[in-house]
Amino acid sequence: MHKKKTIFFDAAGTLFYVSHGVGFHYGRIAEKYGVHVDALHIDQRFHEIYENASPVANKTGEKAWWRALVRLVFEGITFPEFDAFFEEIYSFFQQGHGEKEKAWTLFPETMEVLEHLSALNHPLGLISNFDSRIESILKNLKISYFFQTITISSEAGVAKPSARIFQLALKKAHCAPSDAIHVGDHLIYDVEGAHNAGMQAFLIDRRGQHHGVNIVRDLREIYGSL
Numbered sequence: 001m002h003k004k005k006t007i008f009f010d011a012a013g014t015l016f017y018v019s020h021g022v023g024f025h026y027g028r029i030a031e032k033y034g035v036h037v038d039a040l041h042i043d044q045r046f047h048e049i050y051e052n053a054s055p056v057a058n059k060t061g062e063k064a065w066w067r068a069l070v071r072l073v074f075e076g077i078t079f080p081e082f083d084a085f086f087e088e089i090y091s092f093f094q095q096g097h098g099e100k101e102k103a104w105t106l107f108p109e110t111m112e113v114l115e116h117l118s119a120l121n122h123p124l125g126l127i128s129n130f131d132s133r134i135e136s137i138l139k140n141l142k143i144s145y146f147f148q149t150i151t152i153s154s155e156a157g158v159a160k161p162s163a164r165i166f167q168l169a170l171k172k173a174h175c176a177p178s179d180a181i182h183v184g185d186h187l188i189y190d191v192e193g194a195h196n197a198g199m200q201a202f203l204i205d206r207r208g209q210h211h212g213v214n215i216v217r218d219l220r221e222i223y224g225s226l
Contacts, residue, residue: 004122005226006175008166008194010184011128012104014204014219015114016141019105022046026073028101029088033081037074045073055129055159055189062131062154066090094133096140106141107206113219114146122226125149127169127182129159129189149173160186161193170197183222200225 009015018025023043030037049072056065067086079085093103117124126147128134131154138144151169153159160166170177177198184190185204191214194201202222203215216222 003179004120006123006125006170006173006180007117007222007226008125008127008169008173008180008182008199010182010186010190011126011130011134011137013185014107014183014190015110015143016104016106016137019102025092025101025103026070026089029092030074030079030085032088033079033085035074035077035079035085037077042073049073055153056131057129057153057157057159059132059154059157063090066131094136096137104137104141106143107219109219111143113222114143116220116223117226118146120226123148123173123175125151125169125173127151127160127165127184129153160184160189161196163193163196166194166197166199170199181222181225183216183219 021043023039026042027037027039056062096103124147130152149172156165158164181200182194183202191201191203
C-alpha cells in the first residue's frame with residue numbers, strides 16, 4: 001500500500017496573513033495612546049526590520065524579542081506609554097481579534113486544502129519561525145485540529161532555514177525526509193531549509209514573483225504531486 005506523504009506547512013504567509021497589514025494595526029492601536037503615525041510607513045518599517053532580524057529561537061525570551069523589534073519599528077517616534085501599547089499589541093496578535101478588528105485571516109483556499117488533505121489521510125504538521133502564541137492563533141482560526149505536530153522556532157531553540165528544525169519536526173512525526181513535503185512562502189527559510197533536510201519543498205508564491213519547479217500560486221496546486 002502506498003504510504004501517504006506527511007505534509008508540513010509554514011504558518012503566517014502560507015496558511016494565513018495579517019488582516020489589513022501589520023502597519024494598520026500598529027497605527028490603529030498607537031492612536032489610542034496618542035501617537036499618530038502613517039500606517040504604510042510603519043508597515044514598511046516592520047517588514048524591513050523583521051526580514052533583517054534573526055528569527056525568535058528562545059521561548060523564555062520570545063516576548064522580549066518582540067518588544068525590541070516593535071520598539072525599533074517606532075524608533076525616533078515619541079511614545080510615552082510604549083509598554084502599555086506593546087502589551088496590547090502582543091495580546092491582540094495572540095487572541096487574533098479585538099473589539100472591531102481581527103488580526104489574522106485564512107487565505108481563501110486554506111480551509112479547503114486542509115480538509116481535503118485530511119480526508120485523504122495525509123498526516124499534517126506545522127514548521128514555523130513563530131512563538132508560543134501560535135496555538136491560540138490556530139485555535140481562533142479553527143484549524144488547530146488538522147495538525148498532528150507543531151514545531152516552532154521559539155520552542156525548538158533553532159529556526160528555519162537550519163535543517164535541525166526540519167529534522168526535529170520529522171522526528172516528531174515519525175517520518176523519513178523522503179516521505180515528507182514542506183510548503184512555505186520563503187525561498188530560503190522554507191525551500192532551501194527543507195532541501196537541506198532532504199525534504200521535497202514547494203514555494204507558495206501568490207504574487208508571481210518567482211518562476212521555476214515546485215512553485216505554486218495556490219495551495220491546491222500541490223495536489224498533483226502527492
